[in-house]
Amino acid sequence: MKIAVCVKQIPDPAEEGSLDDATKTLKREGKLILDDSDAYGVEMALQLADSAGGEVVLVSMAPNGETNGLRTALAMGAESAILVSDPALQGTDALGTAKVLAAALKTASPDLILTATESTDGYTGTVPEQIAELLEWPSVTFAKSITIDGDKVKVERQTEVGYDEVECPTPCVVSVTAGVVEPRYPSFKGIMAAKSKPLEEKTIADLGIDASQIGWEGARQEIVDVAEVPAREAGEVITDEGDAHEKIVDFLKEMKVV
């Protein structure tokens, strides 16, 4: 079983985000790190490869040649990585991203593709299903758990009210819900080993993708306005001196809910 995991490399979410003045899109400069959301997919893939036998390959797209986040996931235990990097990718939208990732994933010929349900910085949540459709594969989104059973996967798919048991033949795409496994920390040995693991860089031309599908040109959506939302009127903040609960009761009375 060959499992490919899509991992996005993003600006550190701990730092405040900002928009580029000219393009009005999220600034993605400087060092990028492994999106936490994808760490769950990596962990899930490693566990599946351990139990069913197989290897884990990572696939990532970034315009600037970033490999930092990929090295983190390699240090967790993935065997190899493919990075699609090309200056022409600057400004690519979700559909363009899916086209690039699908083309790169094809070169790896996996039996199973894992993604997160949504990225931390873009959170469109559309890329996984778009990849599946581009590959003409079946898919299951919002997996809480995955087990491999011969040539199919059994997935517990989160729903509004609980979960559904879903069966799907491989090859397929499965998106993994955050928080469902405990991503391992890379060990020192893992970090050292990651430095020499194969990391293949591909350009748009290597993948045979038409430049009109990606980048600013390919993105058929345009941000026409960015404005600050008027802040909510500041409320009253008090420090509890042992009687703050009375304040809350008064507030609830004023709102006529008690």
Add this chain to the structure above:
Amino acid sequence: MTVPKIWIHAESRDSKVATISLELLAKARELADTVEAFHCGDDADTIATELGEHGATTLHSSGDLGGSLPSAPLATALANAISSGEAPDAILFGTTYDGRDVASRLSVKLDVPVITNIEELDADLTGHEQIFGGTVNVKTQIKDASPKIFLVRPKSFAAESVGGSPAAVTTLDSGDVGNTAAAKVINRHEQESSGPKLDEAEIVVSGGRGLGEAEHYGLVENLAEILGGAAGASRAIVDAGWVPYSHQVGQTGKVVKPNIYIACGISGATQHLVGMKSSKNIIAINKDADAPIFSVADLGIVGDVHSVLPKLIEALK
């Protein structure tokens, strides 16, 4: 100014139309001359009445999918209808599990982008999305692509019945979907829940990591019960396994808009704020005076939940 036609994704459970779908209808009516709905399921005739009351004139139904997840069959059926000349100007989906999936597959079939996380739509189909925890509003237009596909966040618009007659049911044909529809639901598991539903409750009491340990979530449930409300949670304690995912409020959880939201031991991360910032009144209890939750609170209590909550519960009993 209106556009000729908008389609909305109608979702239902137990033959009742989901609130999000009715919200989409309300907005679509404002924007278009004709509003039509589409869905999959075996309940077309029942939900056509409710959809009609909310302004849909037609319900395009792909019928029961025999357990297949909807994304591939429904997207294929929509693409077929569009290529045979039915094309609407815009298609609105709710940001739900299935809505997101169908919209994504459809976007590939039609080769048009999807604009996501929409909270407002202008007459010219410019979509508004709030980013950075709702502090910045971004307006996006789709260029050179039709129909325009939008994923709309729940609670963005108010559902409104206009008393229309039942929508006419027509058949959507998916033709041969092949292997893409091979994912099948074998079994469904529903959690029992009592009291009002989290996303419909007038009062929501939510707990976060500040509660310290799973057992203390009982304080939150207790307070919610006394107030006749629902109990919510931050993702931190859902991930930690203290409470089931169905309690999660936020970007990847439920969007709530109650009259009163009480946040207990929740820091107020941007992803939590987007799920509750539109609540009419917000009360926050947090021991850190600098916690971001206080920036949206109408009443902020800098204090320990373990001391404030028991006293509050006692006083309300």
